[in-house]
Amino acid sequence: MTLSERTRTQPLENSIPTTTAAPPTKAAKVGVMLVNLGTPDGTDFKPMWRYLREFLSDPRVIELNKLIWYPILYGPVLTFRPSKSGANYAKIWNRERNESPLHTFTRSQGEKLAASLRDLPNVTVDWAMRYGNPSTGSVVRKLVERGCDRILTFPLYPQYSATTTATANDQLFRALMKMRRAPAVRSVPPYYDEPIYIDALATSIIRHLKSLDFEPEMILTSYHGIPKPYSDKGDPYRRHCLETTRLLREKLGWSEDRLITTFQSRFGAQEWLQPYTDKTVEKLAHDGVKRIAVVNPGFSSDCIETLDEIGREVRDEFLGAGGEKFSHISCLNDSSEGMAVIEMLTRRELSGWV
Incomplete structure (x- = not known):
């Protein structure tokens, strides 16, 4: 009997080499x-x-x-x-x-x-x-x-x-x-759309609003902007921001007029994502809105863009345009x-x- 004939007549299981389980390896660090x-x-x-x-x-x-x-x-x-x-x-x-x-x-x-x-x-x-x-x-x-x-x-x-x-x-x-x-x-x-993240934002906002001595007529979700050409080329950032606001609005049970999206921190001469936060608060004040609050869902920690740009610059712009009450809602930070x-x-x- 030739080698090929012997191979064909042997049971399949005998042609598969037997193996032994490898010893357990040390857990990776x-x-x-x-x-x-x-x-x-x-x-x-x-x-x-x-x-x-x-x-x-x-x-x-x-x-x-x-x-x-x-x-x-x-x-x-x-x-x-x-x-x-x-x-x-x-x-x-x-x-x-x-x-x-x-x-x-x-x-x-x-x-x-x-x-x-x-x-x-x-x-x-x-x-x-x-x-x-x-x-x-x-x-x-x-x-x-x-x-x-x-x-x-x-x-x-x-x-x-x-x-x-x-x-x-x-x-x-x-x-x-x-x-x-x-x-x-x-x-x-x-x-941006994780339920636990949306829940955390909602909890933080509600707790902050309860601590105020006034009720904001409108809350702005202000995100750091990017140049519009970046978005036009396919960066999903704008879509992610809008979805965060939509889910947060849904969680809080608020209307589109109560919670709106804006973009801040533009730099240079080119167009950035709109509406701009600073221009929006000025327009709101000119239109008769007297009390607003701003939250920054795009920042995991408070920083120069939230504490100074929103907490000081945007606040001053709103009050200077005729607004009366302004509050910045802290980021989630290490809460x-x-x-x-x-x-x-x-x-x-x-x-x-x-």
């Missing part, structure tokens, strides 16, 4: 990294210059050709803007810790998340900034040095934009490109509701790794 936008190290000219240079040099943020943009950036922008921005940061600076509120809140979020994940002994939690310190690269290296061969990165932006979530992930992979042995990576997806959102999403995305 996982690093969880919260990532926020960033903050300067101080309010003086030099730290503000360094921070603004890094931020405004990001091609995800400013999509102009460098031959056009860099002369503007290194000319008038970095000549005059550091002093102006530094003065605004000084108004909200955490002087006890000598840091920005964003730095304070992000650290606290990291510490509280670490405490809530104590039941997962193979998980290490840390936090980083896309721009400024602690840098994304330094924190990734620290996690790897601690033995983490898997990293879950959590960009703290509820709504996705290439200018925020994408560039945070870009920076992570730039750090990994320098490593001979890079860890496996997952990224928490945008959570119990905010931390419940971060913990739930973290645990869900760790599934299969722990």
Whole structure:
């Protein structure tokens, strides 16, 4: 009998090699990294210059050709803007810790998340900034040095934009490109429509409104804007923001006239997403609206754009145009509701790794 004939006559099960179960492997060590936008190290000219240079040099943020943009950036922008921005940061600076509120809140979020994940002994939690310190690269290296061969990165932006979530992930992979042995990576997806996030916002808003000595006629959900051309090219940010407001309106049982969407923080001469927050509050005051409140669902932590731009600039614009009562509703920050959102999403995305 030939070899081929013997093979054909043997039962199929005898032709399959027997295997033994592999011994259980040691549980992987996982690093969880919260990532926020960033903050300067101080309010003086030099730290503000360094921070603004890094931020405004990001091609995800400013999509102009460098031959056009860099002369503007290194000319008038970095000549005059550091002093102006530094003065605004000084108004909200955490002087006890000598840091920005964003730095304070992000650290606290990291510490509280670490405490809530104590039941997962193979998980290490840390936090980083896309721009400024602690840098994304330094924190990734620290996690790897601690033995983490898997990293879950959590960009703290509820709504996705290439200018925020994408560039945070870009920076992570730039750090990994320098490593001979890079860890496996997952990224928490945008959570603009997650029920727990909508519930947390609603709870925060209702609690704040109950603390006021007046009832707002209208509440604005003010999101950080992006240039309109970015949206036209396919960035889903505007759609995500509108959906957050719609779901929040539905949760609160409010009408479209009671809770509206606006966009703030525009920069430069080109058109940004509209309606603009500052122009809207002026028009509301001119139209006879006397009492409003503003909430910032696109920010996970209070920062210069919420505490100073909304809490001071927009407030002054509304009152100066004839409004009488104005209130800024704090971001979720490290509140119990905010931390419940971060913990739930973290645990869900760790599934299969722990």
